[in-house]
Amino acid sequence: MVKILVTNDDGIHSKGIKAAVEALQGLGDVYVVAPMFQRSASGRAMTIxxxxxxxxxxxxxxxxxxALDGMPVDCVIFAMARFGKFDLAISGINLGENMSTEITVSGTASAAIEAATQEIPSIAISLEVSREKHKLGEGxxxxxxxxxxxxxxxxxAVLENGxxxxxxxxxVNVPCDANEKTEIAFTRLAKRMYKPSIEERxxxxxxxxxWIVGTQCPKEELEPGTDMYAVKVERKVSVTPINIDMTAKVDLDELRRALKL
Incomplete structure (x- = not known):
């Protein structure tokens, strides 16, 4: 029987994780390991x-x-130690979009990345929310x-085709006004989603x-073909392929010559 792991960074009580479990019914045996508490923006932090x-x-x-009193990455490690290898890992459904290279900050994306390092096909899925207060709520x-x-x-599709x-x-990022007829766009990561700064009080x-605060990059600065352009401008569902090998695709001998090392 197919084994599917579901986790998140919004916590075990989030309506998003319950929605994910409901969506996966009939695809295999579903196991959930999720943080006891809200762990947004935890990245690949691990409790050691x-x-x-x-x-x-x-x-x-x-x-x-x-429910685990740790981070999303901890949840993946715990799940594999307790239940063995999975055929698919799902992280989400997250409250609030996770796009651009800033997915490395996201606990949602990082849990999927952790599963991917264990050679488990993985999907991180996030839902755009129309109001900021919903991003740290339970949905x-x-x-x-x-x-x-x-x-x-x-x-x-992933289970059938790999x-x-x-x-x-x-x-995967889904616009808040999406429906079943919304188009899917295959995209690359945008450079940035937010322009961060510090607010003193x-x-x-x-x-x-x-407080670390941030304003979202304006639509006119978004590049066509990116996840942010698809969701914010075209109002499409973005699907971005991620490779966890972050080695730059350059000629290493050329790099050595350029750096004169």
């Missing part, structure tokens, strides 16, 4: 300085489900029907504290 705690939870549509007001439709469509050589995972005792 303290023990991990795991709690088995009831989740309809799964063979087994665990109570979010409609997941389109994201579920595209997750099942892509997951079925990923092409040189592709380790797929990063003052606490009641007069001491400064700081």
């Amino acid at each position: 300085h303290r023990p991990l705690r795991a709690k088995r939870v009831k989740m309809e549509g799964t063979k087994a489900a665990y 109570d007001e979010i409609e997941f029907s389109a994201a579920k439709y595209f997750l099942k469509k892509v997951a079925t 990923l092409p050589k040189g592709v380790d995972m797929l990063n 003052i606490d009641p005792k007069g001491n400064p504290y700081y």
Whole structure:
């Protein structure tokens, strides 16, 4: 029987992970291991300085489900140690889009990347949200029907056909106004999604504290063919192939000559 792992970075209580489980029904045995708490923007962080705690939870549509007090990457490692090799790993459905080279910051994408390093075909899937407050919530007001439709469509294709050589995972982003007739665009990563900065505030005792904040790159700066252009301008579902070998495709002898080393 096909074994499918589902994880996320929004936490075990997110409606997005429950939507993912629902979308995958009939494709195989579904196992869930997800963080106990919100872990957005955790990247490939791993818990190595303290023990991990795991709690088995009831989740309809799964063979087994665990909440882990660690990071998304920890969840993948725990799942493989507990249940063995999987045929497919799904990370999501995330609340808020994960696009551009900044996917390396995303706990959602990083969990899929971790699974890919274990030679498991992987899909990270995120749903654009129309209001900023929804990105760190549990998704109570979010409609997941389109994201579920595209997750099942892509997951079925990967299970039936596998990923092409040189592709380790797929990063999928679904516009908030998508429906079953929305087109799919195969894209490359945009350079940046946000322009980050630091906002200084003052606490009641007069001491400064700081928030990392960011403004999204304006639409006029987006390049055609990128994931951000597809979602933000064309209103299409973006599917971006990811290779975890980040070695630059250059002639190494030419590099040596250029650096004079």
